[in-house]
Amino acid sequence: MSLWLTGIGVSRGIAIGRVQKLHGGDLEIPEYSLPPSDIDGEVVRFYGAQRRAKEQLREVRSKIPVGTPGDIAAFIDTHLLMMDDRSITEATVSHIRSQRCNAEAALRRARDALVEVFEQMEDPYLRTRRDDVEHVCTRILRVLMKTDRALAMKSDSISEPTVIVSDDITPADIILLSQQSVVAFVTEYGGPLSHTAILARSLGIPAVVGVHNARRLMREGEQAIIDGELGHALADPESLALAFYRRKQRSQAQARKKLTLLRDEPAESRDGELIHLLANIELPEDAAVAAANGAEGVGLYRTEFLFMNRKDQPSEEEQYDAYARVVSAVNGPITIRTLDLGADKQVDSGRSHGPTPNNPALGLRAIRLCLKEPEMFRTQVRALLRASAHGQMQIMLPMISNLAEFRQAAAIINTSRDELRAQGVPMAGKVPIGAMIEVPAAAIAAPMIARHARFFSIGTNDLIQYTLAIDRVDDEVNYLYDPLHPAVLQLIRMTIQAGEAAGISVAMCGEMAGDPRYTRLLLGLGLTEFSMHPSSVLEVKSVVRESSVGELRGRVGGLLERIMSGETGADPLEELLRPAS
Structure with a gap:
């Protein structure tokens, strides 16, 4: 009998294969005293x-x-x-x-x-x-414990499409399995930011996470269908279901093949609106992958990885070398986000450790920490300004919640620029400073902040969480994570409108920007700059080219008013989210 399981779809695509279970539970770790x-x-x-x-x-x-x-x-x-x-x-x-x-x-x-x-x-x-x-x-x-049998040896026998079902999967296992006949991953734990999710998306392998009791309910060797977009796992499917998903699988394969033809085409809508599609990257090597997928540049480069897994802070020279490499590697504009760490993630040489905050989610982090530790921030800023000599760079400040924070951070950047100029250090003539809008207060105060910032970038991951007061990596409440919540849409629209009124660009760098299901809605809200994982660029470009931006903007305004008034049906956005005919 067929069994239908539901989890969180984290890597789109349809896969059909035989179940293979891995890692049957936690290790039973022995403990004993030694002479x-x-x-x-x-x-x-x-x-x-x-x-x-x-x-x-x-x-x-x-x-x-x-x-x-x-x-x-x-x-x-x-x-x-x-x-x-x-x-x-x-x-x-x-x-x-x-x-x-x-x-x-x-x-x-x-x-x-x-x-x-x-x-x-x-x-x-x-x-x-x-x-x-x-x-x-x-x-x-x-x-x-001498239980380190190589996964590759176990997988050598895989000769037909296989669906891996596990409690969790290590990055090393994912890499090895991706070179076998594995077509999908199903895990009992995890969320959109888990290793399985990130690596599966990078490798283009369908994956569903958070499927509780999957190892117990799915049988070894039985056939399974995985829908990585909707988050479904269908075990022992009937013939009609199998035929339906095989047709859907072939259709998706044909669509992916067509997408490669769009790589060098502009992201221009049917009515001539040019949309800018950028990539989120973490390493200089990712710049080539982004360009190969048709990205015009980089909309988000994270810097906190330089500060992790070490006991000291990276020096100005070390940071400059890292930033210069990535700026030089990007053929186009690049937005670099300043340090986004919190008090409980600070390296040992940072500020003295105080008491553990009662609510770390609302504590000292990102720009708040940088302003609390100005020397650490100034070191990073000097390295960034020096790296600006190698390309089209702009600096983005994370976790801005009020104008005072932005002005204080901008003052440190401007002072550092004056010092470097006095020392004759090469750097770009202009390095725009922008704000990441990820706190509801910043979205509401966007008209005020826009008079001082040179650009905005909407970080939907945190904006949605803070707006809805939920933790999307918590299995108990992540079902409430809803990018289409009316309050979230209102905050996005307010930010975009504030940018338009002030004449500054507004981008979006959260996961919502890379999900083609939301592209038409975001176009209708007035978004013209999207930044996403490189693998999503061509899909979003395809939707842009099939859409009429003018028509969408006309429809979305009225639709949001109806949504906020509560006069619409259960799925007021359903028609808008459907692909253009």
Whole structure:
């Protein structure tokens, strides 16, 4: 009998294959006391397992095909760095020596302490990086417990399309499996920002996460259909369902083939409106992937990764080298976001640690932290201004909630520019400073902020969360995460209108910008600049070219008024969201 399961669709596409289950539950980690004479030997055993785990990761990295998006290799590089992180290695050795326990138990204690720290982080993207800690420690634990059988060996027997069903999947496993006959991933845990979601989207493999009890309910070897857009997993499908999804699968394949023809075509609507499509990237190597997908430049480059997994702050020279590389690699404009870390994610050499905030989600983070630590901010700003000499760069300030914050940050940037100019340091003549609109207060105050900012970029991920008071990486409430909530649409429209009135550009760099289901709505709201994952550019471009922007703008205004008045039916946006005929 067919079984219909629902989760969160995080990587679009239809896949049909046989179920293969992985990782049947958590490791049963042994714990026992050691006599003093065995302590040194246990430390040696731990370091040996750490070295073996690093060798495994290097082997996985060597198998990544040339031309694969850079963010895929970045996951492995991050895990390799974390293998040497003192928060893991020194803490584990300390537990072995002080508590005279075996390496497995010591590593588990070090892992649990780190995971607790990450779980307190307010930024959803960074909070899900607790997975990195889990995966790195689990790999070492499997070596220690001699359960580290290579996944590639198990997968060599895969000869037909296979759907992987697991509680969670490590980046290394995803990379290895993507080179086999794996056509989809289904996990019991995770959200839109999980490793599975990010890597599946980069690799173009359909994936559904958050399917609770999937391993128990789906049988090994049975046929399954995965809809990565709607978040459905259909096990043991009937013939009619199978035929329907095979037709849908063929239709999607034909559509993807047509999309490649649009790479060098302009993102111009039917009525001649030119829309700018940019990419969100994290590494200089991603710039080539973005260009290959038709992106005109970069709408968001995150900088906080330079500050993570280390005990000190990156110097001005180190930051300059990193920023100069990425600016030089981008053929077009690039928007670089300043540091978006919080008090509980600060490196050890930063401000003194105070008490843990009662609500970290509303605490000291992003621009608030930078203004609290002006020397740290000034170092980054100087590096950014120096890097501006290598391309078309603009600086974006995250988490702005009022005009005073923006003006204070802009004053530090302008002072740093004057200092560099006096020192004869090369830099661009003009480096626009803009605000990221991700706090409802900033959207409401957008007309005021727009008189001072040179551009806006709407970060829908946080804007939606803060507006609806939900955590989208929390399995218990992420069903409430709704980009189409009337309040969210109102805030987006207010921001765009404020930008238009002030004569400044307004972009969107959240996930909503890269979802073609929302493209027509955003065009109707007046958005002319979208920034997204490189793999989404061609799909969004296709929708733009099939739409009439003037017609959409005329319809959306009245439609939103009806929505806010409560006079519409259950799905007032359904007709608008359908593709143009």
